[in-house]
Amino acid sequence: MKNLKVAKPILLGMLVLSWLTLPLLGKKEIKRFLPASVLMSVLVALEMRLAKKRRWWWFYVKIHPKLSGGFPFTWGPFLVGSMWILRFTYGKFVWYLLLNLIVDTFFTYKFVDMMKSLGIGSLVRLKNYQLSLLFFIKSLLLYGFQMIREKRLEGL
Numbered sequence: 001m002k003n004l005k006v007a008k009p010i011l012l013g014m015l016v017l018s019w020l021t022l023p024l025l026g027k028k029e030i031k032r033f034l035p036a037s038v039l040m041s042v043l044v045a046l047e048m049r050l051a052k053k054r055r056w057w058w059f060y061v062k063i064h065p066k067l068s069g070g071f072p073f074t075w076g077p078f079l080v081g082s083m084w085i086l087r088f089t090y091g092k093f094v095w096y097l098l099l100n101l102i103v104d105t106f107f108t109y110k111f112v113d114m115m116k117s118l119g120i121g122s123l124v125r126l127k128n129y130q131l132s133l134l135f136f137i138k139s140l141l142l143y144g145f146q147m148i149r150e151k152r153l154e155g156l
Contacts, residue, residue: 007061007120015063015076022080029087036145037082040138044074047134051126059121069121082142096143104135 022030048070051057059069081103089096108131116122123131 004061004119007118008063010118011061011063011069011072011120015072018076018080021084025083025087030083033083033086033090033146036086036142036149037079039145040082040142041074041079043141044078044138045070048074055124056126057121057123057131061120086142086146090143090146093143097139100135100139104132104139108132108135 045068048068051070052068062069063072085096085099085103089099108128112123112128112131126134
């Protein structure tokens with residue numbers, strides 16, 4: 001657990017800073033994209049449980065003893081980032097995939113290394129390309145959930 005004094009504030013900062021960007025997104029956009037983003041975050045939280053059981057990755061630091069190490073990622077950058085990505089690219093599927101590819105590649109190949117060097121967490125039984133594939137599948141699901149929601153709202 002190296003750099004514990006640095007790791008916890010980084011995790012907490014990621015969580016808080018993500019949420020602080022929400023007012024910039026706007027009330028209308030939050031209302032529009034929050035349901036699909038929350039649904040995906042719930043799926044990611046379930047994925048975290050499976051990942052812990054199968055040791056796909058491991059977190060060495062938690063922001064609170066009762067919260068998983070992945071909590072700040074799931075309910076911070078993933079949830080809020082999903083809304084931002086949908087805000088800028090929904091309805092433009094190619095741009096959506098491209099932006100997700102860029103963000104997910106950065107996370108998979110740069111941020112994961114940074115987390116490991118800070119002693120926050122690391123991949124164990126999962127390779128970087130497998131994590132990238134998981135992110136790609138989640139991005140398709142997020143877009144699909146949003147499409148279904150939009151079609152249901154059109155029908156009302």
